[in-house]
Amino acid sequence: MKCPRGQGYDSGNARCLSFEKDTNGFLSFVFLNFIINRCKNLICFQVCIFPDIIERKVKRHFEEGDHVSALIPGEFYTKKEHFPGFARPFVFNAEVLLRVGRNVEAKDAARGALKSPWWTLGCEYEDVANIAQWNDEQIEYIKERVTEEGRPEDLKKGKAPAQVALDEAAFLLDLASIEGTWDEYVERIAKCHEEAGLDDVAKFILYRD
Known part of the structure; x- marks a missing residue:
């Protein structure tokens, strides 16, 4: 039975209108998420680079199972012109590399992080030192x-x-x-x-x- 818009005079039409409402709500949700993600990319690459946006972008790639794409913003995060003097980008990139099984590169990234001020690590020193395979000599x-x-x-x-x-x-x-x-x-x-x-x-x- 064809569903006339704006009419809900019987149970069949009521179900049809309910389906139409749910579908429109779902499409609105998908569209809103699309706009939000596009805005985040615009902010990150055209306005200013924000650490939380980069990190969320990497996490979203992992959630989608796209490990290769997760590596790109992780490495982009560590470019010296973005956050000079801060260790957090190198720590995060080390965690990303470790997650995809690139342990040697993760170790190098963690050691790079520990060459920056430790109060900029964004996590416990021991966590980074373990990835870097450093002891307490430093x-x-x-x-x-x-x-x-x-x-x-x-x-x-x-x-x-x-x-x-x-x-x-x-x-x-x-x-x-x-x-x-x-x-x-x-x-x-x-x-x-x-x-x-x-x-x-x-x-x-x-x-x-």
């Missing part, structure tokens, strides 16, 4: 660098005092990120910036509501 090295003996050694090498102070602050930030002890390091980090002539930064670090 942590011990950094702990030695922030001792009283570490600074004179850098000065002997000809480093400027301001740079030595900033290097120490960077090491302290790394330690605070893996130990979860920011409050124990905050005053010392602020002092390092003060010694480097960055008084406003030091005040900002020490600021409390």
Whole structure:
């Protein structure tokens, strides 16, 4: 029986109208998702690159079973002009590579991440160190660098005092990120910036509501 639009005078027509409504709702949902995904791509490639959009794009490829396509944005994420100085893109790419069984490349990506500040990893240090197959030697090295003996050694090498102070602050930030002890390091980090002539930064670090 043909379903007349706008009429529901019997049970047959009622079922037909219900089907039509459900179908239209489903098509609207599909179309809306299509528009959202196109907008995300437009934002990512024409406006600005947002980490969460790239990561969701990779995850969607995995959900669709398209592992090859997942590798492309993962590698794109790590280009140095996108997020210079941040480790998170390399960590995420390492996880992607590990997921598709490219373990050697994943190890290299994880090691690249650990060459950036550890507080930019976006996850636990141990998780990345396991992929990189690193032991605790690097942590011990950094702990030695922030001792009283570490600074004179850098000065002997000809480093400027301001740079030595900033290097120490960077090491302290790394330690605070893996130990979860920011409050124990905050005053010392602020002092390092003060010694480097960055008084406003030091005040900002020490600021409390």
